[in-house]
Every structure is written in C-alpha cells, then in structure tokens.
Amino acid sequence: MKDGKNLIKNTTIYALGDIVPRILGFISFPILTRYLSPADYGIVNYVSTLTTFLLAFGFLCINTYYLVFYYRCKDSIEQKKLLGNLSSFVILFNFFLVVLSLLFGKSLFSLLGSKISFFPYILIGVLTNFFSIFGVLPSALYRLLEKPLLLTLLTISKGLLILILTLVLVIYYDYSAIGVLYANLLVNFIYAFIFIYISRNYIIWNLDFNKIKEALYFSLPLLPGSLAYYITTISDRVLIDRFLSLADLGIFSTAVTLALILNIFSYGAYKAFEPYLFKNWGSHGFLKIFESIRNAFIYVLLIGVLCLSVFSKEFFQIMSGAKFREAYLYVPLIIIGVYSSSISMLYGTVITAKGKTKINSLVSIVGATISISLNITLLPILGLLSAAIVSSLALTVELCILMWYSKLEVNHKKPLFSVIIVGLSTCFLVYFLRIDHILISIIVKFFSIIVVIIALSKVLGINPFKIVDKLTEKTI
Template identity: 25%
Template sequence: MSYSLTEIIKHTSIYSFGRLASKAIGFLLIPLYTRFLTPEDYGVVEMLTMFIALSGIVIQGGISAAIFKFYNECKSKIEQDELICTILVFIFSLSLLFCVCTSLLSPTISLIFLKTEDFSFYVVLMVVSFFFSTIANVPETYLMAEKKSKIFTLISLATLVINLGFNIYAVAILNLGIEGILYASVAARVFNNILLFSVFLNKVSFKLKFNKLKQVLSFSIPMIPAELGLFVYAYVDRFFLTHMSDLQSVGIYSLGYKFAFMISMLLVQPFMQIWQQKMYEIKKDEDAAIKFGKMFTYLFAFVLFAALFMSIFIKDTIAIMAAPEFISAWRVVPIIAFSYVFKSMYLFFQMGMFFNSKTSYLSYIALLGALISICMNYLLVPHLKELGAAFAILISTISIAAITLFVSQRLYKIKLEFLELFKIIMLGSFLFFFYINISIEFPFISIMVKLSSIPVIFFLIRVFNVCNCKAFSFSKLIDSRY
C-alpha cells in the first residue's frame, strides 16, 4: 500500500496547530508569569509539573500507542467501540483511585519534591487537574485514530481561550499566584472534558469487552519501564537543581526548557502521532525501506533547522517576553533544542522494535538513558547549574538515539540517505556558528537584522541541494506518492 507524503504533512500540520493550542498556554503566559511570579515560584510550578508527568506514566503507560495499534486491527466499528470504551472505563477507575490516594499523601509528596510540606494543597489541586487530563486522553486519542484533526484542533483552540482567560483573571486580577494558576488549570480541564466527551459520546456506542483489555495491557505495560526511564532522563535535572542548587535555578532552567520544548510540541510530537499509525501501512510496500529512509531525512532536516531558528532568535525573544531576572534562561535553549533533534531520531527508529513486538527493548534503552542522565547531572549540575542540566540531557539523548538506531537497524533495516544527512548537518553547523556570533544590544533591531538574512539560508539550502530541493516542488508534493 502506497502512502501520500501530503497526507502525513497535512495531518501533522493540523495536529501541530491543535497541540500548540492545547499545550502553548504556559508559553503564551510567560510574560504574565514572569511578572507576577518569582523565579522560585516558577520553580515550584515546574516541580509540581514534574510530579504530574511521573503520575501520567504510572497511570497511562503506553495506552495511546496501544490504542493506535489495536484500533487499526479491529475488523468492525463495534469492535473499535468496545476497545475504546473498555480502555476509558479502566483509565477512569485507575485515575480516580490514584488521585484519592495521592491527595491523602500530599504532605509527603510536597516534602519529597519541594523539600517542605507547605505546598501540600498545591499538590491536591494539581492532582485534580491531572485526573481530568488523564481521562481526556482517551477521546483525544480516538479523534486522532479517526483522523478527526479539525475537530481536535477546534476543541484545543476553545480550551486555550478559556485557559488564557482563567489564568489572566486568577493571576493578574485576583493576584492568587501559584494557587491561581492551579485553579485555572482545573477549570480549563473540566471545560476541555465537556467538549471532548460531547463529541466522543455522540460518535461511539458505549460497549464493554474486558477481554480486549488484556491485549492492550500486554502491549502497553512493558512500555512503562521505558516511559519511566525517559521520565528520569528528561526530569531528573530539575530534581538535581532543586537539591544541589535552588528553586531559582529550577525556575530559570524551566523557562528556557519551555521555549526549547516548542520544537517537540510543534514538530516531533504531532509527526509521531500520525507516524505511529502510518508506518504500519508503509511497511506493507515493497520499497518500504527506501520510503522510511526518505521520511527520516525530511524529519531530521525539519527538526534540525527548527532548532537552528530557535537558537538564532531566543536571546532577543526572552529579553522581550520575560522579566529581567529570567534573561539568563536563553543560554540553555540552544542546547536543549538540539537535544530534540536526537529525540526525534530516537522516536523514529523505535519502529524496528514495534514491528517485531520487541517493546521490552525500549525499556532497556530508556533505563540506560536514565542512568546516563543521572550520572551527567550528578557531575555537571554542582558546577554549571542550569547549563550542566542542559548538557546532561543533550548527552543522554544522543546516547539513547545512537543505541536505538543500532538496535532498530538490526531488527528492521531501512535505507538511510547518508549524503543528504551529511549535507544537512554541515549546513546547519555552519549557520549555527555564524548566527550565534551576531550580537546587537537592542532586541527588536537584532531580530529584524536576523530576519532580513533568512533568505540567505534558503538560498544555501537550494545551492547545496539539501533534501534534493532542486527536484522538489509543491506540485510534486501534491501529486506524487512516496
């Protein structure tokens, strides 16, 4: 079965916009937060977010990936409805039990993550928001499996508007600080659930068949150690900064990380959501190995140049958007942004494990990545603080990407375009070192100067024929099947 590159780009673009709407609230509120919160307050919010991320792994595991896999294998609409509804009931029950237990233990959790029991009420509010976020994941995944990208985006936009309004009112008008942020989060999550389930219940017949749950869990549970390993590798830096530095360092680092995370939110995650479904279709083609190699080249190029653009403009952007005490956050952004280039490589080459049902390999790789991250943070954070944490995540990401590529190529070999990848790396490196040395005191002028030189980048891309751009045209993208 052939596939259309246009279809993947189309849905990735729409989901990217939808994900931006649903996840960009923290980014859009940076000017508000950095003026009404101290770096220490920002650090508290980040550590609470870290706890919720860990909770999400425990409760959800690889459920989303399992839905994509088994939903496509269902032979009828009835089977699909049974699968989705059974998973929803399971997630709802488990989440409710978890949240009740966690609320009772909130003083202990506050002590572990924030070195004091004073923030236990914040933990309870965060857990309530987490409950609504978790159960919303099932209808969201259903919309993606059904390729209802426009509905997904409209709901995300509506939630964004409500969330912005609640945050501005609670933080800027009522001056509730961190508590206002958490109240706004709960209210926005409830609103989001109302919208999602109004669509979900209208399209899905409520049917249960718990023998399907065994298949789902047998696929997803082996992925939980992998997710935990990835959590440690991605979040342990905040823990080391909290206990080996201070919450101010956590706040500054977290602001920089939030900017760099836009690479993942806008490109990597939306692509992978579509790719997890399309790769099984492409595998059936005779020339699948070539198609996989070409798609990786495009993904690598897009993410690398996105990280480059982020690095070029980040110092000026933070100077404009954030309060002066947060300006040093720009230093960690290029390091973390380029780590997402390797993160995309790691996620892409998991296909070898998925095709051969070797998901346990992902656990070994992720746990090794976590170990490397712990070691690097232990060595670097005491001396370099925020920069040490950034370099630690870059080193650990490169490590797991290289190992995943090595293992995947032995399970399912694809034809990599080494010449194209080399040209992308060389051009990207040249442009990075060229722009990083441009220093203009006034942010707006600096941005205008850099923007005026952007056409030179596209000229160099065409001169060096990166990704075969001379033979690539919009009409070919629309008409051809890759």
C-alpha cells in the first residue's frame, strides 16, 4: 500500500513537471501572436521543432541505455562512472554537431530550400540544443533515485523563466522572433550549469570508449524509430518552409499549437494509467481492465477534441492577432492526428509489455514515410490543407497498425461510433454553422457540446463524475 501511494505521488509530481511547462508555454501564445507576424511565429516554431529533433538525434537514445543499465552496476562508484562516461560522450558528440553546423549548416539549409536564415535563427536553435542536453541524463538520474520534487521544481522554474524573459524581450525590447529564441538559449545555458551542479555527487567524469561502444550497440537500433516519430510530426513544417511561405508556416504553427493542447491532457492521463497497465499485464482480468481504461481515455480525449475544435474560431478571434485567425480552419484536421497519437500510446504500452518493442519503431518509420512522401507530392497543390490532412493520416495509420498488432480481443465498436459522433458534430459546428455574433456563437456551441458529451457518455457507458476513478482505479 505504501509503495502504491508513493507511485501515485511520484507520478503526479512527474506529470506536473511535464504539464506545467507546456501550460506556461501556451500562456505566451496570445501575446506572441499579437506582437509577432505570422512569418516571425513560423520562424520561432520551426526553430523550436528543429531543436526538439536535434535533441533526440544528439542523444542517440543513450538515455534509454542509462535507465536500463543503471541498476546493473555493481556499486555506486560504477553508477557514477556510468553517468560520467555517457555524459562525456554526449557532450563531445553534440559539440561535434555544433562544429559541423558552423561549417556546413548554411549550405545544408540552402540546399533544403529553407527560407529561414541560418545565421542567426538556425544557429541559435543548434546552440540551444547543445545546452539543453546537459539536463537529460541528470533528469533520468533523479527519476531513478525517485526524487521527483527537485526535478519538477527545476523544470517548472525553467519554463517560468523562459516565459518571463520571452515577454520582456518581445514586448519591452521589441526583439520579435529573435527575442523568443534568445530567451530559450539563455535559460538553457543557465540551467546547463544547474544540472551539472545538482548531479555533482552522483558523477565521476571519465571517457571509456569500450563502454561507449557497448552503449551504442544497445541504443542505435532504437534511434531510427525515435527519429521517425519526430520526422512524422515535424516534416510538415520543414516542407511548408520549402514549398510555401513563412506566413503560411506561422498560420499552420498556431493551429498546431492549439491542437497540441490535447497532449497536455492525454500525457497527464497516460502518466496515471501506464504503471497500472504494466502492473496488471498478464493477469486474468487484463482485457476488462484495458477496455475500461481505454474507453475512459477515449472519452476524455474526444471531449478535448470537441472543445478545442469547436471553439477554435472564437479562440483565435479573442486571443490572437487578425493575421492568425484563419488558423482555426486547420485545427480540427490537425487534432485528428493528435488524438490518434494519444491512443497509440495506449496500444504501444501493451506491445511494450509483450516485449515486442521493435514494432513501435517500425510503425513510426511507416508514419514518417507516409508523411514525407505525401507532403512532397501534395503541398504544392493543396497548400496548408495537405499538411493538416497528411499529418493526421500518417498518425492514424500508425494507430491502426498498433491496434492490429496488439491483438487485443476487445470491443472496438463503441470507440468507433464515438469518434463518428464527435467527427460529424465537429464538422457541422466548425464548417457549416455560421453565427456572426461571437457571444451567441459561443452559447450555441456550448449547449451543442453538452448534448454531444451526453451522447458520448451513453455510448461508452461512462459516468463523467467518476472519470478520474476510471483512469486511476486500483492503482494502489
């Protein structure tokens, strides 16, 4: 019972550390869309997306090796050497990437047809990535030590500092896109030293190439799948930069920002039920447990899909500058992919529990292939509509493969019917309902959503007042 309570407490703290920075980042959204042009916002989102990709590539999945082999060390000295060895290699490797960027980055991005200047925008992203890598292994260490509070406080304070510095540079100093990028670079530079400091008692700096070779042998097979996931989700913005305008990139990026709010809810819920699924895997009643959790998860996600999509027009009217308001047209299309990606986490967990981890990587590669090939073909013809549809199509195909491969004998009719209800309701309320008065529009849509939620409750057999219990029941 005590271990269960500690699990719930730690999971909650970790979830806060993941969710609060995302919320803080979103708080700046209405301000940035009033002070930045669509082109400026597109640059910021492009560089931020590139930084995320570089972080995944720059770590070569070595953090997974660290998590697996930490407890296989003979003693604390060996554990400290493991952290020091991996940290030394990752820092040197990413320093090498920075040097390569300085030498060949401008030519590479010109070859890709990017409209964004390498100096200073892309270079700032590369440097931001370099300093952000200092926090990855110490973060993994504190998870292993089951000390989530300090890690969460650091994560939240970092997000808060980025928000404050961004607003100061953009509003007070009128630095536009470069101000946002400078804020991220400076804060990551500061926190690199903070992470070095907090891990000082748990690390012995060294460089053992035999151990590095062993780590790479373990981690490199994981890299293609990891990168493929990011390619699926970011290739649209890279190709928009190539085939369309920076203003188009900014409008699409704002639509993505709103749609990704659903990830805040889905990731928080996932953190709650993930350990419970692993704990009950193989038990007699697992299918019933899985179906109950899945239906509750789908219920929460579909309500999020409905609210974010239906009120997207009013959101942009109230919260953004006039140049960004057409972004609402793309939110319902993009959020399909966010929903599919969220449900994929559920089925991916089951496949991981089966020990079939390679399939997750293969599925991500399939999604990346679909995303890139279709976007290259359709973007010049359909414009932003193509980017929104293709991204969701790729992620939905991934979900279908994972559902098929998991081979779980559970009822899929109720979730499918629920998706159809929400899809048709969203389509009507967003694209066909025309009410010019914003207050009346909000009221009509609000009561329409209530009716749809009641229908969802009936179809999925869920009491909305007990939804939290369903997602976390029996965790202890």
